Amino acid sequence: MHKVEKNIHEIVGEVQDGATILVGGFGLCGIPELAIEAIRQKGIKDLTVVSNNCGVDDWGLGLLLANKQIKKMIASYVGENKTFEQQFLSGELEVELTPQGTLAERIRAGGAGIPAFYTATGVGTLIAEGKPVKEFDGKEYIEERAIVGDYAFVKAWKADKLGNLVYRKTARNFNPIIATAGKITIAEVEEIVEVGELNPDEIHTPAVFVQHVILGEGYEKKIEKRTLKVEEAIG
């Protein structure tokens, strides 16, 4: 079945206040720009957002934060955002900090039908508080629960009309696992090709995980830290 949709606003219009949404990207790299803007325009409130970061003040998920649409954020690093700090300190925003690998595995597990798993990450730290501990082969591990979302928004490079996805370079990041963990997954892409044009050996996300494909135009792809080669050595 072809899954290409014309209008991101129609799909986003189905998202209810209070929904849990998973959002791909690392920093500003590989974020679903169109979906974030559509959610902002629609004004959906009280969202629980699962994403590695929370954008910057004026871009990415920072836009939803500035618009006070996020009730709870599950992320591994949120240090690039002043609005975040203000809302967190005032108690408006609930935050669940999760180690990056644990976050990735919680999402992967969610998409793979595994309700929980054990990891050594966070043992003996604040992260372990309240979590069941189990010993395997003489080493301690903590239990971590899977994450699934009502909606998953991902950004890919190319899709075919069935929803098979290919990502580009490090814009892949959390996107493939997030695509597996949404009850409804919406992929926005830079190019849509005919069925059969993608090499099956090179597909990162098989079509089964994707419900809707949107062709995006005019991606800004903002760069957080434009760092260039310098001639001199350190010091």
Added chain:
Amino acid sequence: MSVKERIVKRAVKEIGNGMNVNLGIGMPTLVANEIPSDYQVLLQSENGLLGIGPYPDESEVDPDLINAGKETVTAVPGASFFDSAESFAMIRGGHIDVAILGGMEVSEKGDLANWMIPGKMVKGMGGAMDLVQGAKRVIVIMEHVSKYGESKIKKECTLPLTGKKVVHRLITELAVFDFTEKGMVLIELASGVSIEDIREKTEADFLVSENLIKYA
């Protein structure tokens, strides 16, 4: 040599030819510049790249190609891209030979604190907690004392931990310590530094190796 240079030049000796290495954000990133050019080393970036190359020139800048510090980078020949779950399978599964990370405090038991200062805005731990548990060797590099002159090498960490008993080796501008079953052991001294200097500037208790060596 600046303090930073001294630490970085010592730290690069932890990297052997053929290793897969993760360098943390900040001072550890500088270690990359010192890796001998004839070494085949693959640098891992948590966001999904094995084989980080130099920073790009203007024409090479690609918003889809960044490192874990969100800086634009390039990829070396032989590099690979992967998703975040696979990236941390690499880390947690013990496939990374060495992780070199910055530190705020290290305890004599090898506990590390490097992600949070109570009372200040919490930014998050990113991948640090996974790295300290998963990498085969965890090397911490940091200045020996804080800007207030206090020892950053503690009997017990005062800051929230990133990991408990996770540090294998600690490198400062003054000394190198290993963490062993017997405790923390001073194994190297920077040139011009005495054991007494170290005792004075180190809150933690430590043993002195019989094979204590000096480095430049």
